Amino acid sequence: MPELALDKDGKFLALKVDTIANMGAYLSTFSTAVPTYLYATLLAGQYTTPVIYANVRAAVTHTAPVDAYRGAGRPEATFVIESIVSKAAAELEDGLRPSCAGRTSFRRRPSRTRHRWRCSTTPGNYPPIIDEAIKIADYKSFESRRAEAKSRGKLRGIGFSSYIEACGLGPSRVIGQLGGGVGQWESAQIKFNPTGNVQVMTGAHSHGQGHETSFAQIVSDKLGIPIETVEVVHGDTATTPFGMGSYGSRSLAVGGSAIMKAADKIIAKGKKIAAHLMEADVADVVFEQGTFKVAGTDKSVPLGATVFAAYVPHNYPLEELEPGMDENAFYDPSNFVYPSGTQVCEVEIDPDTGVVEIVNHTAVDDFGNIINPMIVDGQVHGGIAQGVGQALLENAVYDKETGQLVTGSFMDYTMPRADNVPSFKLGNKVTPCPHNPLGVKGCGEAGAIAAPAAVMNAVHDALAPLGVKHVPMPATSLNVWQAIHGGN
Amino acid sequence: MVDLNGIKELAGIKVEGNGVTIGGMTRHADVASSADVKAAIPALAHLAGHIGDPAVRNRGTMGGSVANNDPAADYPAAVVALNATITTNNRKIAADDFFKGLFETALEEGELITAISFPKAEKAGYMKFPNPASRYAMVGVFVAKTASGVRVAVTGAGPCVFRVKAMEDALAKNFSSDAIKDIKIPADGLNSDIHGSAEYRAHLVTVMARRAVDQANK
Numbered sequence: 001m002p003e004l005a006l007d008k009d010g011k012f013l014a015l016k017v018d019t020i021a022n023m024g025a026y027l028s029t030f031s032t033a034v035p036t037y038l039y040a041t042l043l044a045g046q047y048t049t050p051v052i053y054a055n056v057r058a059a060v061t062h063t064a065p066v067d068a069y070r071g072a073g074r075p076e077a078t079f080v081i082e083s084i085v086s087k088a089a090a091e092l093e094d095g096l097r098p099s100c101a102g103r104t105s106f107r108r109r110p111s112r113t114r115h116r117w118r119c120s121t122t123p124g125n126y127p128p129i130i131d132e133a134i135k136i137a138d139y140k141s142f143e144s145r146r147a148e149a150k151s152r153g154k155l156r157g158i159g160f161s162s163y164i165e166a167c168g169l170g171p172s173r174v175i176g177q178l179g180g181g182v183g184q185w186e187s188a189q190i191k192f193n194p195t196g197n198v199q200v201m202t203g204a205h206s207h208g209q210g211h212e213t214s215f216a217q218i219v220s221d222k223l224g225i226p227i228e229t230v231e232v233v234h235g236d237t238a239t240t241p242f243g244m245g246s247y248g249s250r251s252l253a254v255g256g257s258a259i260m261k262a263a264d265k266i267i268a269k270g271k272k273i274a275a276h277l278m279e280a281d282v283a284d285v286v287f288e289q290g291t292f293k294v295a296g297t298d299k300s301v302p303l304g305a306t307v308f309a310a311y312v313p314h315n316y317p318l319e320e321l322e323p324g325m326d327e328n329a330f331y332d333p334s335n336f337v338y339p340s341g342t343q344v345c346e347v348e349i350d351p352d353t354g355v356v357e358i359v360n361h362t363a364v365d366d367f368g369n370i371i372n373p374m375i376v377d378g379q380v381h382g383g384i385a386q387g388v389g390q391a392l393l394e395n396a397v398y399d400k401e402t403g404q405l406v407t408g409s410f411m412d413y414t415m416p417r418a419d420n421v422p423s424f425k426l427g428n429k430v431t432p433c434p435h436n437p438l439g440v441k442g443c444g445e446a447g448a449i450a451a452p453a454a455v456m457n458a459v460h461d462a463l464a465p466l467g468v469k470h471v472p473m474p475a476t477s478l479n480v481w482q483a484i485h486g487g488n
Numbered sequence: 489m490v491d492l493n494g495i496k497e498l499a500g501i502k503v504e505g506n507g508v509t510i511g512g513m514t515r516h517a518d519v520a521s522s523a524d525v526k527a528a529i530p531a532l533a534h535l536a537g538h539i540g541d542p543a544v545r546n547r548g549t550m551g552g553s554v555a556n557n558d559p560a561a562d563y564p565a566a567v568v569a570l571n572a573t574i575t576t577n578n579r580k581i582a583a584d585d586f587f588k589g590l591f592e593t594a595l596e597e598g599e600l601i602t603a604i605s606f607p608k609a610e611k612a613g614y615m616k617f618p619n620p621a622s623r624y625a626m627v628g629v630f631v632a633k634t635a636s637g638v639r640v641a642v643t644g645a646g647p648c649v650f651r652v653k654a655m656e657d658a659l660a661k662n663f664s665s666d667a668i669k670d671i672k673i674p675a676d677g678l679n680s681d682i683h684g685s686a687e688y689r690a691h692l693v694t695v696m697a698r699r700a701v702d703q704a705n706k
Contacts, residue, residue: 352695353617354688393620397682406682414621476620478688 004084010092014051017043017080021058024065031067032058037178038073038166045081046126046162046340062403064396068247070386070448074165082161082453086460125431129364130162130342132427137344137362145346155349156359157462160342161454167442168253168337185332186250187241188258190219190266192325194311196304198225200262201233201328203243204255209444210375211251217371218256218438222263223303224290241328249442252371253337253433260437261329269325273306276317337433339441341365343384345454349462354481356392356459358420363450364427368441376443377426383447384424389416390448391455395474414476498551498602501525506635507607509575512551512600517542519550529570531612531630531704535562538616540623551601554586557593557648559679560624562616564649567604568641569630570612575603590647607634611663613704615696616644619683626684629696631655631704633663640697645678645689655697664705665698 005013021035030038040054134140142158149156169175172183187203200219206212212232220227233239243255267287274292275282278299286293293300309316310325346360363380370376393414397406407413432439452473459475460468463483471483492498498513501522508528510519519525520537539545539553539562553563554574567574567583574581577600586594595601609632616628625644632639640655658667673693675686684692 353692395682411619411622411624412682476683478682478684481688481691482685 002080002084004088006088006092010088012047012049015043015049015053015081015084017052017054019054019056021056022063022066023058023060024063025060026065027060028065028067030072031065033178033180034066034068034073035076036073038068039077042074042077042165043081045078045085046164047081047085063398064405070383071165071445072248074163074167074445074449075387075390075452078161078163078165078449079453079456082163082450083456086160086453086457090464125366125429126162126340126342129340129366129429132429133160133342133344133362133364136364136425136427137346137360139344142346149348153351155351155462155465157347157349157458157460157464159345159347159454159457159459159461161345161450161452161457162340162342163446163450164338164340165446165449166336166338167249167445168333168436169248169250170254170336171334172332182244183332184244184250184254185330186254186258187243187328187330188255188262189241189326189328190259190262192266192307192310194308196225196307197229197231198223199231199233200259201240202255202259203241203245204251205235205243205246206232206251207246209246209251209379210372211246211255214252214372214375215256215259218259219263222260223266224288225303241330249337249339249444249446251444252438252440253436253442254331254333256371256438256440257333257436258329258331261331262327264437265327265329266325269310269321269327270303270306272317272321273309274301277301277305277309277315334435337368337436337441339365339367339443339446341446341450343450343454345451345458347455347458347462349459349480351466351484354477354479354484356455356462356475356477356480358388358392358422358455358458360425361388361422361451361454362425362427363447364429365443365446366429366431366441367443367446368433369430369439370428371438371440376428379443380426380447381424383445383449384451385416385421386448387451388421388455389414390474391452391459392416392474392476393420395476414474492600499549503528504605505607507605509603509605510550511603513549514551516540516545516548516550516553520545528608529606529612531609531614531632532566532570532606535566535614535616535630538562550604554604555593555595555601557587557591558624559590559647560619560622560626560628560644562614562625562628562643565625565628565630565641565643566606566614568649568651569632569639570606570609570634571632571636571639572604572606574601575605576601587649592648607636609634611704613700613702613706615700615703617692617696621683627689627692627696629693629700631659631697631700633659633704638663642693642697645693647677647679652693652697659701663701665701668694668697668701 002017004015023031035056146156170184175184189201191199215232216227216230219230271285275285280294284294290303291300307325313323344362348357348359399406433441468483498511500511502509503524516536516539520533525533553561572583612632614630616625619626627645628643630641638656638660640652643649654671655668673690675690678686678689680686
């Protein structure tokens with residue numbers, strides 16, 4: 001159990017966490033990194049915490065080996081800190097339930113935290129996110145909803161979870177210091193056809209994240225060309241440059257940044273060609289919305305004309321410049337990216353059966369600049385559903401006597417389905433990432449990172465009036481009923 | 489393996505006597521949407537409409553389900569609570585004589601269920617508590633008041649469908665959920681797994697029975 005020391009004004013003094021992480025029978029690729037670098041380093045959460053001691057022991061057991069899952073250590077870190085913060089808020093307030101006023105009085109950290117390997121978290125402005133989440137969740141009238149539910153014999157609870165996480169792997173130098181044996185750059189190639197259509201080859205790989213759309217968007221926007229002319233190519237090792245792949249919420253932050261670097265090279269080459277075509281000095285050429293212009297004149301040349309000239313170099317500075325419009329780039333980030341946010345979960349529990357129903361779920365996130373809002377919302381939806389699975393439904397169960405896996409199929413391993421969750425209420429705030437060309441932070445795992453704590457805090461809030469102190473995760477109907485009835 | 493799909497006479501719903509007779513090959517979806525079943529025993533149509541999922545309901549048959557006698561199947565509770573009669577190619581079998589044990593029925597080798605006859609119910613209700621993963625009945629209670637009296641049949645909780653006499657007696661005097669709210673059934677012999685201990689299932693029997701009575705009284 002973690003221990004948190006606070007003074008009477010709610011200022012955090014110290015946090016002590018002791019963790020045993022089950023690796024399974026063999027160590028797999030990320031296994032030991034997940035409960036150490038990806039977990040213990042984030043245990044301050046959003047709070048100013050002067051001293052943290054975290055001891056992590058990795059245990060090998062007779063169970064299936066584990067590796068990075070959505071969130072990889074950050075859901076666990078968020079769960080540890082947000083559960084104990086919720087308990088602390090309840091104890092400091094009226095001893096019965098956490099209130100948001102109590103939580104916001106915990107001093108949120110200033111923008112930077114130094115780690116031993118000299119990476120600082122980047123600015124995140126947490127109070128406006130919390131305020132927005134409270135508003136969207138209609139926290140103000142929660143007590144009246146709780147009373148109405150009570151009149152129907154049901155128990156309502158509300159739970160909060162605020163997170164900050166590190167993703168967008170990552171600065172290769174730091175990865176090396178941490179003992180990683182690879183780099184964490186990403187690659188991109190932008191290859192124009194003479195007709196002006198363009199192929200964007202990426203080392204990232206879409207498995208449903210919609211990179212075909214978002215990567216085409218950033219190229220179309222940066223180069224001022226119609227999105228229909230952009231084809232994104234991924235996952236074909238015969239045609240794409242060597243890449244590091246999609247995981248750790250890195251594809252847009254790192255892969256997208258590589259694409260932007262390649263696009264910069266296209267523009268730089270285009271400027272030289274345009275300068276030649278317009279008989280101007282390259283220093284006087286600017287690029288605006290797909291067109292090269294000579295500043296202070298009405299001379300202009302579209303990007304497409306420079307592409308054509310590059311492939312049909314009849315009027316072309318061949319002495320200084322090779323033909324072709326085909327540039328690649330590798331981008332190694334200078335830092336991780338640090339999305340943050342707050343989720344609010346409202347549950348209604350049937351004390352007769354122990355069934356937990358999520359009646360409202362709100363998520364407000366700061367993902368930096370948003371390239372495609374629908375894709376970002378979809379990532380948050382999916383992440384929340386996975387977090388709900390962890391909190392209420394999923395469990396890999398081994399029989400204690402025989403070691404046999406009891407949840408051997410989906411007839412027993414409960415996957416979350418659409419009817420296990422409500423329609424989510426989302427919001428977002430924008431603090432652009434200061435160190436990548438797009439100003440984006442990763443959004444793929446955030447939903448799963450904050451959700452388990454939000455749901456479990458809500459469950460505990462709902463059952464607190466009955467004197468229930470602890471419900472194990474997953475809060476299945478059996479576990480909830482046993483918690484209410486004292487394990488009978 | 490013999491394919492019965494070509495035998496048209498085995499499927500179909502008939503209004504007969506004081507109830508409905510449903511052919512062994514009738515699909516769950518057809519029972520659920522039948523105007524005749526909804527008129528005579530709406531709770532039976534409701535039960536059929538919640539078996540599995542739409543794909544299962546389009547292929548699964550009543551005869552198949554009843555002959556298989558899965559401990560978590562829904563139909564056995566309806567058959568016993570409504571005191572239905574199972575007609576085979578050989579004889580007629582009363583509901584109380586049909587379900588023998590885990591996956592075991594009174595059917596002999598080569599005996600085929602051709603139809604099941606359900607009497608019209610004055611009041612009937614079915615409430616199922618689903619396994620969160622498989623959505624099978626962890627506990628399913630069918631309560632019915634027919635010409636045979638009041639019957640309460642429980643599926644999912646034990647190795648085979650069973651009746652709860654204490655609840656039947658209480659409901660015969662007063663057909664309301666309050667009449668059975670303090671009746672606890674013993675946990676001995678009930679199924680126990682990661683989704684529900686025997687004690688939890690015993691508790692759920694009373695909860696589902698009360699809700700089934702409330703549904704029957706609507």
